[in-house]
Amino acid sequence: MLTQEEIKKNLHKQKVIEDTVDIARSRVAKDFFQIDKLELKLGEPLPKYWHWFFCWETANDKLLGLDGHIKPGNNIIPDTGFPRRMWGGSEINFFEPLLIGMEITRIITLESIDYKKGNSGDFCVIKIKNELKNNDTILLIERQSLVYLPSRTDFDQSAPKPHDNLSDDFLSKKYTENQLFKYSALTMNSHRIHYDLDYCKTVEYYPSLVVHGPLLAQNLIDAADQRFDGNLQFFKYRALNPIFVSDEFTINASDTGEFWIANKSGVLSMSAVAS
Numbered sequence: 001m002l003t004q005e006e007i008k009k010n011l012h013k014q015k016v017i018e019d020t021v022d023i024a025r026s027r028v029a030k031d032f033f034q035i036d037k038l039e040l041k042l043g044e045p046l047p048k049y050w051h052w053f054f055c056w057e058t059a060n061d062k063l064l065g066l067d068g069h070i071k072p073g074n075n076i077i078p079d080t081g082f083p084r085r086m087w088g089g090s091e092i093n094f095f096e097p098l099l100i101g102m103e104i105t106r107i108i109t110l111e112s113i114d115y116k117k118g119n120s121g122d123f124c125v126i127k128i129k130n131e132l133k134n135n136d137t138i139l140l141i142e143r144q145s146l147v148y149l150p151s152r153t154d155f156d157q158s159a160p161k162p163h164d165n166l167s168d169d170f171l172s173k174k175y176t177e178n179q180l181f182k183y184s185a186l187t188m189n190s191h192r193i194h195y196d197l198d199y200c201k202t203v204e205y206y207p208s209l210v211v212h213g214p215l216l217a218q219n220l221i222d223a224a225d226q227r228f229d230g231n232l233q234f235f236k237y238r239a240l241n242p243i244f245v246s247d248e249f250t251i252n253a254s255d256t257g258e259f260w261i262a263n264k265s266g267v268l269s270m271s272a273v274a275s
Contacts, residue, residue: 001081007113013076015108019055021046021098025186029053032182033218045097048232049221051132051140052214054098055106056188066203068190072148076110080124082148084204085191087213088125089238092142092221096134104139107131111143124148152205171251173219175211180245183215209245216243216270219251220259224274227253237272 002010023040029050030038038047057070065071066083073079098104109129116123126146132139180194192199193210200206217237225232241263243249248264261270 001115002078002113006078010076010078010113011110013110015057015076017055017057017106017108019104019106021054021100021102021104023100025053026050026100028182028186032179032186040100042101044100046100047222048094048097048225048235049092049214049218051098051104051106051130051142052187054104055132057108058188064190067199068192068196076108077126077128077146078113080113080115080126080148082122082124082150084149084151086147086149087239088145088147089213089236090142090144090217091236092140092234094140094233094235096137096139098132098139102134105133107133121150123150170253171219171223172248173251174246174248175215175243177209177245180209180211180215183212187212187214206242207244208247211243211245213239213270216249216261217272220261220270220272221274223251223253224257224259224272227257228274232274234275235272236274237270239270241267241269243269 023042026040026046029046030040033047035047057075059070059074063070063074067085069085070077071079107130109131110126111129112125112127114125116125124147126148128144128146130142130144132141177195184190184194189212193204193206194212195209197209200209216239220237221232221235224235243261243263249269250262251259252262253259257274259272259274260268262268
C-alpha cells in the first residue's frame with residue numbers, strides 16, 4: 001500500500017500521446033461494428049466513443065505484467081500492491097466529433113488514488129483523466145475509474161439479484177471469441193482476460209473469456225446517441241458484473257435517460273445515465 005506521501009508524489013503525473021485519425025483504423029472499426037452507411041472520407045465525423053481506436057498507449061513487452069497490461073510502475077499508474085485490474089466505469093463529456101484526417105493529442109492525467117474496503121476485502125480505485133484535443137480545441141474528456149484488486153483463488157458464482165424487467169425496446173446481442181480478439185487489437189488492449197482462456201480460468205478464475213467493458217459501453221453509447229438524435233453530450237457508466245464470450249445479453253433504455261445491460265439471467269452487468 002502506498003503511503004500518503006507516495007500518493008501525493010504520483011498525483012497529477014501526465015503522459016501525452018499524439019496520433020492521426022486515419023482511414024485504415026476507421027475502416028476496421030466500421031467493419032467490426034457493421035456500419036455500412038458510414039462515410040470514410042477526409043473530414044467526415046466518426047461515431048462517439050471511437051477515440052479508443054487512436055492514441056494507443058503502447059509499451060515494450062518487457063514492461064508488461066502477467067495480465068498483459070503495462071505493469072503498474074512502468075507508466076503513470078503506480079504499483080498499489082494489487083495485481084488484478086478491472087475497468088470500473090467512465091464519465092465522458094463529448095464536445096466535438098473526431099474527424100477523419102484530424103491530428104489529435106491525448107493527455108492522460110492521474111487524478112486520484114483511493115484505497116477502499118469492500119465485502120470481499122481491500123481494493124484500490126485509480127481515476128484517470130483522458131483529455132482529447134485537436135490543437136487547442138477540446139474534443140472530449142473521459143474520466144476512467146480503474147479498480148485494482150487482490151489475487152483470488154476462485155470466482156464467486158453466486159448470482160446477484162436480477163434487474164427489473166427489460167425495457168420495451170431492448171436489443172439482444174452476444175460476442176464471439178473472434179470479435180473479442182479483433183476489439184482487443186483495435187484498441188491495443190492486451191489484457192489476457194479477453195483472449196487467453198487458460199489465463200482466465202487458472203489465474204483470474206473466470207469461467208470464460210470476458211467481454212471488454214468499453215465494448216459493452218459502446219453499445220449503450222450508440223443507443224443513447226440515437227435516443228438523443230445524435231446530440232449526446234454526457235455519458236456515465238458503471239461496470240457491475242462481467243459478460244462472457246458467447247453469452248447473450250440485452251441492451252436496454254428508459255425514457256428518463258437511463259441505459260443498462262443485463263445478462264441472459266437478468267443480472268445487471270452495466271448501468272449508465274446520459275444527457
